[in-house]
Amino acid sequence: MHTPRSTYASRGAAVLRHLTTRVAVDVRRRENIAFGVLAIVLLVVFPLVFDVFRLNLIGKYLTYAFVALGLVLCWGYGGILSLGQGVFFGLSGYCMAMFLKLEASDPASTSIQSTPGIPDFMDWNQITALPAFWVPFKSFVFTLIAVPVVPGVLAFVLGTAMFRRRVGGVYFAIITQAVASILSILIIGQQGYTGGVNGITDLKTLHGWDIRTDMAKRILYCVNAVLLLGAVALSLSIVRSKLGRLLVALRDKEERVLFTGYDVASIKTFVFVLAAIYAAIGGAMFTLQVGFMSPSFVGIVPSIEMVIAAAVGGRASLFGAIYGSLLVNFGKTYFSESFPELWLFVIGAMFIVVVIALPNGLAGLDLRSFATRLVLRAQGIRNRDASGPKLVTGPAASKDDPKLPPNGAGASGDAGASHA
Amino acid sequence: MSAHLLEIDALSVSFDGFKAVDELSVNVDVGEIRAIIGPNGAGKTSLLDLISGRTTPTSGHVRFKDVELTELREYEIVRAGVGRKFQTPSVYESLTVFENLEMAYPDSRSWWSAWRFHRSPKVVALIDEIAEVVYLKDRLRDRAETLGHGEKQWLEIGALLIQRPELLLLDEPVAGMSVVDREKTAQLLVALSKGRAMVVVEHDMEFVKKIAHRVTVLHQGRVLVEGQMEDIQKDPRVVEVYLGH
Numbered sequence: 001m002h003t004p005r006s007t008y009a010s011r012g013a014a015v016l017r018h019l020t021t022r023v024a025v026d027v028r029r030r031e032n033i034a035f036g037v038l039a040i041v042l043l044v045v046f047p048l049v050f051d052v053f054r055l056n057l058i059g060k061y062l063t064y065a066f067v068a069l070g071l072v073l074c075w076g077y078g079g080i081l082s083l084g085q086g087v088f089f090g091l092s093g094y095c096m097a098m099f100l101k102l103e104a105s106d107p108a109s110t111s112i113q114s115t116p117g118i119p120d121f122m123d124w125n126q127i128t129a130l131p132a133f134w135v136p137f138k139s140f141v142f143t144l145i146a147v148p149v150v151p152g153v154l155a156f157v158l159g160t161a162m163f164r165r166r167v168g169g170v171y172f173a174i175i176t177q178a179v180a181s182i183l184s185i186l187i188i189g190q191q192g193y194t195g196g197v198n199g200i201t202d203l204k205t206l207h208g209w210d211i212r213t214d215m216a217k218r219i220l221y222c223v224n225a226v227l228l229l230g231a232v233a234l235s236l237s238i239v240r241s242k243l244g245r246l247l248v249a250l251r252d253k254e255e256r257v258l259f260t261g262y263d264v265a266s267i268k269t270f271v272f273v274l275a276a277i278y279a280a281i282g283g284a285m286f287t288l289q290v291g292f293m294s295p296s297f298v299g300i301v302p303s304i305e306m307v308i309a310a311a312v313g314g315r316a317s318l319f320g321a322i323y324g325s326l327l328v329n330f331g332k333t334y335f336s337e338s339f340p341e342l343w344l345f346v347i348g349a350m351f352i353v354v355v356i357a358l359p360n361g362l363a364g365l366d367l368r369s370f371a372t373r374l375v376l377r378a379q380g381i382r383n384r385d386a387s388g389p390k391l392v393t394g395p396a397a398s399k400d401d402p403k404l405p406p407n408g409a410g411a412s413g414d415a416g417a418s419h420a
Numbered sequence: 421m422s423a424h425l426l427e428i429d430a431l432s433v434s435f436d437g438f439k440a441v442d443e444l445s446v447n448v449d450v451g452e453i454r455a456i457i458g459p460n461g462a463g464k465t466s467l468l469d470l471i472s473g474r475t476t477p478t479s480g481h482v483r484f485k486d487v488e489l490t491e492l493r494e495y496e497i498v499r500a501g502v503g504r505k506f507q508t509p510s511v512y513e514s515l516t517v518f519e520n521l522e523m524a525y526p527d528s529r530s531w532w533s534a535w536r537f538h539r540s541p542k543v544v545a546l547i548d549e550i551a552e553v554v555y556l557k558d559r560l561r562d563r564a565e566t567l568g569h570g571e572k573q574w575l576e577i578g579a580l581l582i583q584r585p586e587l588l589l590l591d592e593p594v595a596g597m598s599v600v601d602r603e604k605t606a607q608l609l610v611a612l613s614k615g616r617a618m619v620v621v622e623h624d625m626e627f628v629k630k631i632a633h634r635v636t637v638l639h640q641g642r643v644l645v646e647g648q649m650e651d652i653q654k655d656p657r658v659v660e661v662y663l664g665h
Contacts, residue, residue: 009542009545010541011541011545012540013541015544015545016544018560238535241536242522242534242537243534243537246534249512252514252515253510253511253512255506256506256511256512258494259472259498259503259504260498260523260579260583261498261499261529262495262529263493263529266531267531270531
């Protein structure tokens with residue numbers, strides 16, 4: 001500790017250069033490439049290849065990708081498993097649906113009701129005036145604010161209450177699941193105020209703009225894709241920062257973080273709130289693209305499906321989360337159409353396979369090292385056939401290729417080593 | 421201003437009626453390495469838990485530089501200048517040695533400032549220096565999971581040093597270490613005790629003899645004897661608790 005101050009900075013700079021390994025730089029570059037590829041796939045390939053019907057379906061899948069993205073930060077990085085992300089998805093979806101429903105329920109088009117001007121399901125339930133909590137949703141500005149704020153505040157209250165009391169791990173997961181269950185029961189039970197089990201349906205226009213037309217669907221898909229890319233970019237900036245490494249530290253040894261002087265509860269609350277807001281953006285975009293909202297997107301089952309999507313993609317991979325959501329939800333559509341009774345078995349099997357064989361999900365599949373192994377084996381067989389010692393040069397050398405990172409897609413904290 | 425850096429005064433904690441620490445009073449001064457020894461269940465780790473805020477005392481006081489620690493949260497106690505090392509090495513396995521040390525630097529501790537955090541060459545140089553002190557200079561780029569047991573213990577000590585604590589609480593710092601590593605750790609702790617106080621819980625008497633200025637023997641949550649190691653080893657009461665009947 002006797003280094004003179006003047007040489008301090010240069011010594012630090014030298015160490016920093018030493019630390020900025022090729023692998024770290026490579027991970028960063030690969031993330032940038034992955035981001036570019038994702039942008040092209042979402043904004044160019046999908047809109048060009050698919051018709052409006054398919055594109056709209058993909059748009060729906062991508063709303064779940066917001067949830068999965070939040071889960072990657074919260075669970076994959078921070079180690080906080082929430083089994084209640086459907087709550088945040090649903091709450092904001094309902095906020096958006098309430099606004100659209102009020103717009104669709106103008107007195108002219110509801111003139112046959114006994115109370116014109118209120119949503120149809122209220123009329124069916126003998127409600128004669130708009131409930132007070134519906135009134136603010138006549139304002140589009142209020143709705144836009146409520147979409148992230150309502151779920152965000154709920155997550156903040158839940159997170160603060162539990163993390164301050166050191167509720168974590170399985171107990172936290174169970175409580176979030178209970179909240180999901182409570183909310184869906186509440187929505188179903190209060191049919192007159194919420195539309196009950198059918199949800200809020202027959203949504204037509206957003207500020208007079210018909211959201212059911214092909215053009216509107218294309219535009220909404222693009223808005224959704226751009227928002228998703230924004231969320232990915234924001235998440236990347238977190239993952240690459242000290243905050244990202246702090247989340248990994250929390251996952252590894254929470255108590256050590258606490259006894260290093262960090263207010264662990266506030267950091268955990270932050271990432272939980274962020275995940276909730278991501279889910280909320282997804283929920284609002286879901287309502288706009290699909291045209292309705294119902295309790296079946298709020299409860300335990302959808303919440304767990306979202307966790308499985310994140311796990312399949314790779315729970316610590318931001319890009320994996322998006323491809324995982326696409327894959328799992330495409331599978332859901334496909335199997336539900338063709339073999340409806342098989343879907344639950346398929347998703348269960350998918351989860352088991354991921355847990356046993358692919359703990360890092362699809363993102364953990366190291367295709368290049370797999371290919372190398374195959375080539376090596378093939379060569380080994382040929383060598384034996386040739387019955388003579390032969391130098392295995394090609395594929396073996398590629399193992400030491402500096403471009404190859406030591407393990408899988410850069411899913412962990414080592415990405416941060418280049419953050420200077 | 422009180423005379424001692426750390427004053428523990430009539431501290432008690434009971435778990436379901438069992439008194440793990442019972443009316444305990446100990447003072448520790450700057451520059452001192454205090455060893456806490458005693459048979460299993462004597463309350464050694466409980467005492468560290470009480471100082472660092474991991475458990476709340478039933479009664480009594482812990483004063484550190486005239487700050488009452490029993491009223492603070494864990495992270496506030498750390499920020500007041502008390503560092504704590506756990507019995508099992510606790511490092512962040514998925515992060516590199518450098519990142520482990522950087523995480524301990526007492527700066528940008530809120531989520532927002534951690535997000536905005538930028539590495540400054542000064543901090544990097546400090547980390548490099550500390551890594552040298554704890555024998556890990558060549559391992560900065562390696563993930564902590566690749567370290568050996570002893571190296572993990574040193575990494576944790578290094579992380580504590582970066583916090584610049586005035587009081588270091590070490591729970592069995594040489595448990596599971598080889599003889600050579602124990603020797604190196606002893607040298608390390610002696611070098612580090614300058615300008616700060618250390619409380620070390622340890623079973624290895626040879627190690628205690630090497631480092632401790634004073635030794636406190638606990639038995640059933642109370643102070644049995646306090647003094648120099650040579651005197652303590654001869655004390656018939658200590659011999660009795662250790663060897664039993």
